[in-house]
Amino acid sequence: MSVLVDDDTRVVVQGITGGEGKFHAEQMMEYGTNVVAGAVPGKGGQEAAGVPVYDTVHEAVEEENADTSVIFVPPAFAGDAIFEALDSNLDLAVAITEGIPTQDMAKVNKRLSETDTRLVGPNCPGLITPGEAKLGILPGNIFSEGKVGLVSRSGTLTYQVVDNLTNRGIGQTTAIGIGGDPIIGTDFVDALELFENDDETEAIVMCGEIGGEDEEEAAAFIDEHVDTPVAGFIAGRTAPPGKRMGHAGAIVSGSGTGTAESKISALNDAGVPVGDTPEEVADHIEEFIA
């Protein structure tokens, strides 16, 4: 088993005729993902990356039974693309696009409360079930099949941690990059719940970073609802208060919550060991599944 994506997933790629969209559609297919269609307004009837292109996501769903969309649409149009995906009765939409205006995402967030479609992202690397399928831009070769679920706000940090696991022969059920934007679809709690309910996932890695209170909320959720052992990592311990470091999320408010200390102690209180280095995270996981 795995969560959200497997080799039955039928993918439509929104923006498949763009450079990035085409490249990653091909990469996904190479990895084994069942990409069945593209959707690009005005390009209906063409072919891209070897699959038919439709003018609308709805057509791709009707004609090719797509159940999942991966969105590579430029930021100015990505909010609309997500709305289109959410209107198309998909199970899952994964928005890779970075730089979507926050107000567009606030509106998307409102719509998410009205639909059954799950959103992962935006500004995320996507997700992967090793050996089955990947949705997004993660480098497939560093992942391996196994029993560890991974959820992370950061793209390359995910790769780092996965690399540490894979090098020790520890494989993954599914890895989910939830993205570092202020407003995202699937959050830590959602992902933890999915892994907790997945029979095959025997341990969970959660990679957070400074800013916001999502890690604190995740800790509270773990405390109450998660029996699967969790190891954590928090990036940004040395970030000075008030300085922005990349992600809009990574702003230290200066007060109680949002700091690395606050997050680490919340996780520790919930019984989650937090590694000082990525290697230490792998150590904890190794103990869990030993």
Add this chain to the structure above:
Amino acid sequence: MSVLVDDDTRVVVQGITGGEGKFHAEQMMEYGTNVVAGAVPGKGGQEAAGVPVYDTVHEAVEEENADTSVIFVPPAFAGDAIFEALDSNLDLAVAITEGIPTQDMAKVNKRLSETDTRLVGPNCPGLITPGEAKLGILPGNIFSEGKVGLVSRSGTLTYQVVDNLTNRGIGQTTAIGIGGDPIIGTDFVDALELFENDDETEAIVMCGEIGGEDEEEAAAFIDEHVDTPVAGFIAGRTAPPGKRMGHAGAIVSGSGTGTAESKISALNDAGVPVGDTPEEVADHIEEFIA
């Protein structure tokens, strides 16, 4: 028993310092309604109709435990007043105001799908549980306590039918004027469901009129879900197609649905006798509860 309103209902009147608001607040109290507060922006701290006025509905709820609002706010501000009521954790809001722009009501309609507060109206006379309480502008003296539930799109037509019933000694559990606007809160189906689930209601009168398809939908609902006997009346049999007669709802589309014939035959098919005159409606009800 009764539906939606009884002598425990705690009413806040929005617009209580206006002419109509004050007059009808007094009329309601005279009838026995438990009016506990008024809400008028900027008039907080004053008193009107003998009850304290608050700046916001929220305050009236907090301070006086109001659970129901009756709205007498001019049409330009009534949409906002309804939004305020729907934001205040009330059980029920009754909008009497006529002439609210349709687009305002479309937005209200959207919000209704997100809240547990019920709306009756707008552009309606309100509702009454005879002998207990009335919400709105219905002339209390024509109603009498009894076992007939009444729901109607039209104000004065309601009075006419109630008068016919009362004159024969047939009383009412509750009478609900749902209003004749294109977009309303509580519709026939909602009201029928309430009466069907009310132990004391032994028969139902449903007064419809031409335009829209609400009566057809109500007929389908009665067919499937209503065991309580229903008698119907449809105004507008002689209205020529394409002519507007008052209510925006009363536009005959010229084709299949929306006409008096369509509505009457749908009701007949659902086992609902439709009177040719208000007196005939009373005849049917008399038979039902004989």
Add this chain to the structure above:
Amino acid sequence: MAMKLHEYQAKQVFADAGVPTPSSQLASDVDGVLTAAEEIGYPVAVKAQVQVGGRGKAGGIELVENDEEAREAAESIIGMDLKGYHVGQVLVEEAVNFTDELYVGITMDRGEGKPVAMVSTKGGVNIEEVAEEDPDAIAREHIDPAFGMHPFQARKAVYDAGVDKSVANDVASVLTTLYDLWESRDGSDAEINPLMVTADDEVIAADAVMNIDEDALFRQPELAEMEEEAASGGDELEQKADEYGFDYVRLEGNVGIIGNGAGLVMTTLDLVDYYGGEPANFLDVGGGAKAARIANALDMVFSDDNVDSVVFNIFGGITRGDEVAKGINEALEQFDEIPKPVVVRLAGTNWEEGMEILNEDLVTVEQTLEDAVERTVAYAEEVNE
């Protein structure tokens, strides 16, 4: 209810928002038409500016190639009576060469309680017929009024309708503009039919419908001004009712009807029919009418030559029986002889006070609706015997 803009007004509103429209000029006499045609360049269409459908079939639209034809068209159209409406103005408009005629429209779907955008490739004809005979030929997209129309929805409607790719973007953009106008101007309907497609893949609004929610005119001052112009034309009595602020519809019969509340007035009409009479009108005085308003209503119905008798049916809620009685007295006491028999039935709020005030020498009083209608129908029959 809706305030209907004239074609030329709606086109101005659309053009101001960036929708391509043909060049055109308004004219109210033959010289005006000739000057306009000259400036625009033949061929031009001469189009009667009245708010009724089917102007073309009724002779209200002519395509002309030269001065002579233009003069003929102007003479025949200006001043004509078109389905009861006097034609005072015509729009002289550039004739567009088209390869396709589309339909785009926004309206409120009352059943869903939300706006709906519609697109069809079967424009240029009566869209109601298309809706009836081939409903799938119209693509429909419901709009969430809190969000407004998402761009993908405009595209989806256009692609679903099967609009050719060469103009799909432009049509989607017109539809988006149309929605924005509909929303910001409190439209009840906004339509372009036909939206013409030219040989070089341009789209152009060859007709324009914009109806405004009358309840929202208070916040649409520009459009409220247009209403002054738009209101011209129509039945004289209906114009008078407009001035008085009555909901009034003139009908074919001879039994005049006055009441309060649309449902009750419609019921009174139905009862007139039930008792063998023919309603002359629908007149709703609305809620809370005072004496003067009641008198105006009676005055209106009396001015209708077709009316032989009048039934006055008031069930008071916020309308008070004493005010009604005063108004009836006022209206009737000015006559030496009552022109048409009036039957009055008062019920509800203050009906007893009303009965005391009412001058029963001038009217016939009945206690029930049924009796009042039956008596009025009988009076009308007597007149015609």
Add this chain to the structure above:
Amino acid sequence: MAMKLHEYQAKQVFADAGVPTPSSQLASDVDGVLTAAEEIGYPVAVKAQVQVGGRGKAGGIELVENDEEAREAAESIIGMDLKGYHVGQVLVEEAVNFTDELYVGITMDRGEGKPVAMVSTKGGVNIEEVAEEDPDAIAREHIDPAFGMHPFQARKAVYDAGVDKSVANDVASVLTTLYDLWESRDGSDAEINPLMVTADDEVIAADAVMNIDEDALFRQPELAEMEEEAASGGDELEQKADEYGFDYVRLEGNVGIIGNGAGLVMTTLDLVDYYGGEPANFLDVGGGAKAARIANALDMVFSDDNVDSVVFNIFGGITRGDEVAKGINEALEQFDEIPKPVVVRLAGTNWEEGMEILNEDLVTVEQTLEDAVERTVAYAEEVNE
């Protein structure tokens, strides 16, 4: 991230939308200040136009009564270094007599994923302190972004905050305008602190904050133009990073850090600290960087005199190891002697290709993140021995 408007720019935006603001003029020299003060009339405030908080305490705001004081204030403020920012311009502004100072603001509540409107009667001081010490003194109203702020919500926030009835309507109206601006201009924060209340119950925006979502600047061309002006000031290296388009933060230490992806770069900083070193900077080259961009990054870190050694940590996803290696070679091959030791760790996409290309004479290569950081910290220590 947010683009911050200067006070004078934000005030202009607010004033254009109808928010009352004091009369004011921008000046960049002493004469300009005197002329402005003359025209406005004493007393005036002379306010440094730099985007940092606490300008008053830092000596960036002076209230002056006459020419002499104005000259002194202008001379002391113009050209001063205010918390690292050069003051090039001052706003000369009418001094407002106030009886109360309120706070009104709109921002995005990230936790709720929706906008929030805030009102407090404790304006005029650091609102963050109020938020911490007396959170109930700030009334908060969350806004549904699909509907926008309902009028009742503006009123509710104002009444909940305890704003005096005499100005409640005006404050609600300012709050509504502020929300509309925040929404239509893609604000991240829009604030007025203080919103002054005068003795005759007028409200006036004595300060103005307007931060714009940088991701939305593409659809805010007017504000993007203001950014040109607003961007002036700040650390030289940070300005350079802005030009290059890097996410860059300068820190106090001596270990230079370059990497891809915010989380991984922050982790690299944390590891530098973990191994006993001190990070000199945060530099994220972003995703998919090509060789030239990599070379720019190295150039930037080299230009920081504090830097003694550099760790280059790339985990390729869409960034390719071969491009990174090319960029490093390009940057380093121009030196006769490498100015500061560079440790490189490449992983992920095309890392083997990268290792082949990389000129290992110029850099130290490590296989793991931990080893790379440890080595770099050691190099930095060597320099300082």
